[in-house]
Every structure is written in C-alpha cells, then in structure tokens.
Ligand SMILES: Cc1cc2nc3c(=O)[nH]c(=O)nc-3n(C[C@H](O)[C@H](O)[C@H](O)COP(=O)(O)O)c2cc1C
Ligand code: SF4
Ligand code: SF4
C-alpha cells in the first residue's frame with residue numbers, strides 16, 4: 001500500500017494543492033482511504049492530519065471506511081422516486097441482504113444513497129464503481145446483484161444497449177442517453193472546432209470582450225451575471241497569473257444539460273475557455289467536473305489531447321505568438337455546494353468545499369488567491385457561438401434582457417423527458433406542450449433552489465426577469481403529494497448538502513423540515529405557517545446561495561399553494577404545537593421506570 | 601493618509617476610512633454589534649451570522665464587510681435583534697447548553713448573548729443528540745455537546761511550530777470539531793488556557809480550571825456582553 005500511495009503522491013508532484021486528486025486516487029485504489037495512507041500524506045505533504053481528515057470527511061465519495069468491492073450509490077432525488085426508486089431500493093436491500101449505508105460482511109457489496117446524479121431523464125439510476133446504470137427496475141437489480149455475487153466485471157453487470165450519440169464512444173462506453181429533443185445555437189451540428197479561435201486571434205483582447213458585451217450574454221449557471229463584466233473585472237487586475245474555471249459541477253437536482261454538452265460538444269467548452277484565456281490574458285484553465293460524471297473524464301482528456309495536437313491548446317495557439325493556454329480537469333468529490341464558485345475553488349485547492357465570504361470576489365482573489373474567472377459550461381459555449389456568428393445573430397434570439405438560447409433539462413411527469421434548447425421567453429404552457437405533459441399540478445423551475453409554481457403562473461415566461469433558471473425543470477403531475485413527495489425530499493437534500501458552516505443554514509433548515517413534517521402529520525397550526533415565512537429573513541443572512549435558498553421548496557409552495565398547507569393544519573388551535581404530550585409522557589416514564597399508558 | 605468619508609449606523613454619522621470593517625468602525629465608536637464567531641486578530645470565519653447588519657437594506661456581516669461611502673447601516677433595531685435572537689435560539693436547541701452545570705457559565709458568550717437579546721426560552725423544540733466528551737487529553741477536555749462550531753479554536757490555536765490542532769469534520773448538521781490529540785497532548789499550560797479562553801462556550805476546558813473563578817465574579821455576571829464597548833461611547837460623550 002505504501003508504494004501505491006507514494007506513487008500517487010509523486011504522480012501529482014508532491015503538490016499539496018493537489019490533495020483532492022491524491023485522495024480520489026487513493027479512494028479509487030482501495031475503495032476507502034486507509035489511516036496509514038493519511039499518515040503518509042501527512043508526512044510527505046507536511047499537511048496537518050486534521051486538515052486531511054477535514055477534507056476527506058466533507059466529500060460524499062471519499063470515505064474512511066471500506067465501501068465494498070462493488071460500491072452502489074443509488075440516487076435518491078425526486079425524479080428517481082417518481083419512477084419507482086422505492087421498489088428498486090427495496091430490491092437492492094433484499095437481493096443483497098443489507099440495509100442502505102452498509103457493506104456486506106464479506107466486503108463484496110456496499111449500498112449507499114446519493115443526491116441527484118444528473119440522470120433525471122432516465123431514473124431510477126445508480127453509480128456502481130463510478131459507472132452509471134440507468135432506468136433500473138427490481139428485475140434489473142436482481143440481475144445486477146446476481147452478477148456481482150458471481151464476481152463479474154463491472155461492464156457485464158447488466159445487459160443494456162449503449163446510449164445514443166457519443167455515449168457509445170469507446171472511451172465513454174455508457175448506457176446513458178442524451179435524449180436531445182431540440183437543438184439550436186449550442187447543440188446545432190454546424191460547429192467546427194477552432195473556427196472561433198481562428199477569428200479572434202486577429203482581434204485585440206478587448207474587442208473580444210466587447211463582442212460578448214454587445215451580445216449581452218449573461219451567465220447560464222443560475223445567477224445570470226453579465227459575462228463581459230466578470231471578464232473585465234478580472235482583466236483589470238494587476239498583471240500576473242490568472243485562472244479560468246469552467247463550472248461543470250452541475251449538482252442542482254433535475255439538471256443534466258451540462259452532462260449532455262460535455263458528451264456531445266466538449267470542444268465547444270474548451271474552445272470557450274481558451275477564448276476567455278485570450279481575452280483576459282490567462283494561460284491556465286481548469287474544468288471542475290462533478291464526481292458523478294467521472295465516466296466522462298477519459299473521453300474529455302482525449303479531446304484535450306486532440307485539441308493540443310491541432311494546436312487549439314498549448315503553446316502559441318494557432319501560430320499566435322505568446323498565446324498559450326492549456327486545460328486540466330479537476331474531479332470533484334461529491335458535494336453539491338462545490339458548484340458555488342468559491343467552494344469550487346476551495347475544493348480545487350484541496351480543502352473542504354466551504355464557500356468563502358465575498359467580497360473579495362474571485363475576479364480579484366480566486367484560485368490560489370489569484371484573479372479567476374468562473375463560468376458555467378453553457379456560458380462558455382455561448383461565447384464561442386457569439387464570436388463565430390456575431391452578436392446580432394445571437395441577440396435575435398430570446399428576449400430583451402435574456403438573449404440567446406437556454407438548454408432546459410426537463411424531467412418528471414411528462415412523455416418526452418430530456419434536453420430542449422429553446423430561445424429564452426417561452427411560456428410554461430408552451431414548454432409543457434412541447435414535453436407532452438398534461439394534468440400538471442406544479443412545475444419546479446430552476447431546481448429546489450428555484451421556484452415551485454402553480455397553474456396561475458403557467459403563462460409566464462422563462463427568462464431572467466420572470467422565471468429565471470439554470471435549466472432544471474421538473475414537472476409535477478396531479479397525482480403527486482406535493483408536500484410529501486417533492487418538498488420534503490428537496491428540503492432533505494439541502495440538509496444533506498449544506499456545508500454546515502453558517503448557523504442558520506445548518507440549524508434553521510432542520511427546524512423548517514421538522515415543521516413541515518409536523519404539518520404533513522396533521523399537527524401543524526397557523527403559527528407554524530407564519531413562522532416559516534418570518535424565518536425567511538434569517539435564512540437570507542446565510543453566507544452563500546445554498547443557505548439563502550434552501551427554504552425555497554417550503555416557502556415557494558407555501559406562497560403558491562397556500563390552500564394545500566391550510567387544509568392540513570389544525571383549525572383554531574393555539575396550543576404550543578411543538579409540545580408532544582405522548583413523547584413527553586414516554587420520556588417521563590422512562591426516567592422514572594414506569595410504564596406509559598397512552599394511546600399511540 | 602487615506603481620505604475619510606461618512607457612513608451612518610442607526611442614524612449616527614461616523615467618519616471612517618477605507619479598509620476598515622463595519623465591526624471595527626462600530627467598536628471604535630462605542631457601538632456594539634453582537635458577534636460570536638469573530639475573535640480579535642483572527643481571520644473572520646463569518647459563520648455565526650449574528651453580526652449581520654442591514655447595509656442599505658441588505659443583510660451583510662459586519663465582521664467581513666468593509667465600509668464604503670454612502671453606507672446606511674441598521675444595527676440595533678428591533679428587527680435585527682429579533683433575527684439574531686432566532687439564530688442564538690437555534691444554537692441552544694442543537695446542543696446541550698444546560699448553563700447551571702456548565703463550567704463556562706458567566707464567561708460564556710453564547711449565554712451572555714442570549715441574556716442580552718432577551719431570550720427566555722427557545723421557541724423551538726430541543727433536538728440535540730448525546731455527543732462525546734473527550735477527556736483523553738491530559739490538559740484539555742472537549743465537550744462536543746456544547747460546541748457551536750465557530751472554529752475559533754482551529755483558527756487561533758496551533759502548536760508552537762505552527763501545526764493545526766483543531767479542524768472541522770463532516771458537513772451540514774453532522775459537522776463537528778476534531779482535535780489532533782497526538783499534537784494536543786504536548787501543548788503548554790499557557791496554550792491550553794488560551795484554547796479555553798478562545799472558545800466562546802464551554803466546549804474546550806482546561807482541566808482543573810473550570811470553577812477557579814467563583815460564579816458571581818465572572819465576565820458577564822454583572823454587566824451584559826458588549827458593555828465594555830458601549831462604555832467607550834459614554835466616556836466620549
Ligand atoms: C449551492 C450552489 C451551487 C451551484 N452550482 C452550480 C453548478 O453546478 N454549476 C454552475 O455553473 N453554477 C453553479 N452555481 C453558481 C455559481 O456559483 C456561479 O454563479 C456560476 O458558476 C457562474 O457562472 P456563470 O456566470 O457562467 O453562470 C451554484 C451556486 C450555488 C450557490
Ligand atoms: S449558507 Fe450553508 S452552504 Fe453556504 S456557506 Fe453557509 S453553511 Fe455553507
Ligand atoms: S470547540 Fe469552542 S472554539 Fe472550537 S469550534 Fe467549538 S465552540 Fe468554537
């Protein structure tokens with residue numbers, strides 16, 4: 001083991017800033033991180049042991065305990081439950097003979113939950129030894145578990161066809177499907193890698209930024225910040241090392257559009273990063289890839305190699321003296337919050353993914369304290385298209401304040417789940433029609449951190465100033481129990497994914513969840529509803545966007561579906577409803593050694 | 601010298617310089633802004649959110665936000681104090697803060713803040729689980745039931761050669777402080793005392809020190825937290 005760990009460390013040039021990669025490699029080798037390995041890291045990297053433990057214990061896919069020869073992570077998102085996750089989970093438990101979050105005694109199989117893995121259009125799905133298994137059913141689970149017990153190779157656990165498009169590429173070789181329904185600016189087939197680079201090397205740096213400004217491009221990662229401004233802030237900093245990050249952490253439940261771009265148009269992303277490098281004078285880019293998409297890593301690295309060979313990356317790109325730019329891929333460790341731009345930087349530096357306070361903003365002080373641009377996958381793709389076809393072309397699409405196109409990841413109760421690249425400004429009704437949805441109760445726009453809307457808002461448009469979104473759309477049919485099936489699941493997601501630093505984000509969201517549970521149980525009172533609206537102010541005091549939105553599933557449904565809540569609360573009751581007499585009696589009896597005589 | 605400009609805190613005009621935080625200028629001017637995770641001479645952690653003030657209508661943490669021209673700040677308002685109280689209450693229900701039996705009572709910043717913000721009983725139900733008390737260290741006792749995860753220990757206490765002794769473990773509601781007992785067992789008595797003092801609550805105790813100051817003579821026994829800062833104001837006016 002010592003040798004393996006030492007090799008891993010030297011492979012990363014003994015650089016303590018590459019701790020994430022070392023830990024991920026060790027985990028991959030041993031299916032856990034042995035204590036001895038940590039001691040070697042402490043010695044070789046001169047890092048405090050508590051620091052290494054802090055990093056390991058933060059990430060879902062880094063573990064201190066053995067996770068089994070076959071490690072199963074079954075997605076527990078809303079979309080999975082909508083498609084039979086409960087039965088699949090039960091089948092896994094029965095076939096293997098263990099409960100979730102445990103490993104068989106012989107160490108063969110480990111079974112765990114995991115947050116949305118970006119496969120909402122083909123749920124229930126699971127990661128098994130980092131390979132994606134989609135559209136699971138109890139029958140398929142039987143087959144998989146039997147094959148595991150027979151010791152079969154990970155590639156032969158389940159009979160399935162390879163997915164569409166590049167999913168069948170030998171370096172991906174996956175059953176994942178793209179399910180692309182509409183292609184426009186970004187997904188269109190008219191892109192020739194390198195064409196935009198060829199154009200811009202004739203231009204001044206600022207001309208490039210101006211073109212983006214004139215196209216009025218705004219960030220596609222959710223916040224909608226003007227891309228040119230971000231670039232300008234960074235370009236204005238004193239000369240020196242600057243970094244460019246592509247945010248491919250895509251963790252918002254229900255979104256999977258970046259996965260499809262990564263599969264079908266990776267050159268577009270990398271070219272966008274190189275263009276940004278040219279514009280702001282940076283020579284190093286890092287694409288932060290969520291751990292769940294590890295199955296794409298080899299493929300992406302191969303694309304990078306090809307681009308280097310064609311001199312679209314590397315030194316003196318396309319013969320332009322002094323235009324140097326290269327890209328590496330940083331794998332995440334399983335933490336939704338690392339999609340937050342400063343948490344992403346912390347993670348890349350080998351730390352727990354705790355968002356930083358701002359200011360200072362990354363444009364001034366980012367990765368390794370250097371000025372850094374962080375853009376979403378789709379934003380960078382738009383950049384290339386704008387430079388290729390001109391800002392007028394781009395601006396013709398979309399609306400006044402939302403130019404261009406948007407990739408929507410549509411899942412839930414509809415017929416045609418998948419990816420739709422549409423112009424900004426389409427109404428919810430149009431979108432539902434497109435996806436083949438009827439009898440719709442609610443639509444979750446922008447994932448759990450977004451907004452759950454009712455029919456009252458179906459004539460509204462998808463655009464920044466109306467219904468803004470990073471691209472996650474979950475359609476919720478009439479049959480669903482909105483509070484139990486959706487809102488509770490989303491709230492639990494945030495409890496699981498909070499970094500835990502801010503007090504309200506760590507504590508108050510649990511109180512929200514417990515209050516919701518109480519209401520679902522028919523024990524809520526009017527004061528609970530009033531309180532939940534009041535606490536919103538406290539949540540907005542959290543440091544990052546996670547804590548500032550984690551109450552949205554509850555509060556947006558409370559605002560948009562008030563009757564649903566009102567019908568569940570006790571009428572005219574002013575009792576202290578947090579007091580549960582039965583459990584109080586039980587506790588008292590326990591303490592005094594008596595037998596409780598209560599109705600359950 | 602940097603140019604001075606004016607800002608308003610609760611309607612009071614202050615003359616300030618660029619580079620200072622809201623918290624610094626407030627303290628220098630005898631205005632108390634409640635804090636908990638912040639500690640002198642340490643990088644801010646900005647995690648307790650208790651120091652939040654409204655800057656031109658938006659909540660910002662006073663311990664990290666530097667002053668800028670035209671800032672109008674709301675601090676000692678009914679609304680802000682109510683919101684801070686909610687934050688404090690959530691800390692009381694997620695740990696075992698049974699003050700009468702705690703060695704830190706009277707010197708505890710959490711307790712003192714609860715008094716100052718007039719918390720009588722938390723509005724939320726208690727929801728803490730029983731956590732370990734780690735007494736394996738010869739000098740220190742760590743009571744995880746009381747830890748409020750402010751990370752002051754991790755930021756402030758290192759070995760003499762600069763190694764970290766404390767850090768976080770886990771995330772979300774499972775987050776806890778972890779301690780390197782190998783390193784901690786060799787720290788000096790002074791360092792152990794420092795660790796106890798840096799902890800705002802009774803989570804880090806130096807052994808055999810807990811009750812050395814009698815109850816009644818402790819820091820916040822007779823005057824509320826923040827009065828030392830506010831005295832500044834009285835002296836000046
Ligand atoms: C909790 C949290 C998670 C986020 N996850 C992502 C993500 O997965 N991908 C992404 O591009 N942006 C994500 N963001 C937004 C980023 O912080 C950042 O705004 C974005 O990457 C900027 O890129 P853009 O301007 O191109 O949109 C997240 C933000 C928060 C608060
Ligand atoms: S709001 Fe939540 S996730 Fe964000 S920094 Fe604070 S504790 Fe961490
Ligand atoms: S032990 Fe004390 S100082 Fe350290 S995090 Fe906990 S409460 Fe803060």
Ligand code: FES
Nearest residue numbers: 646648649651663
């Ligand atoms: S003192 Fe500022 S956030 Fe804790």
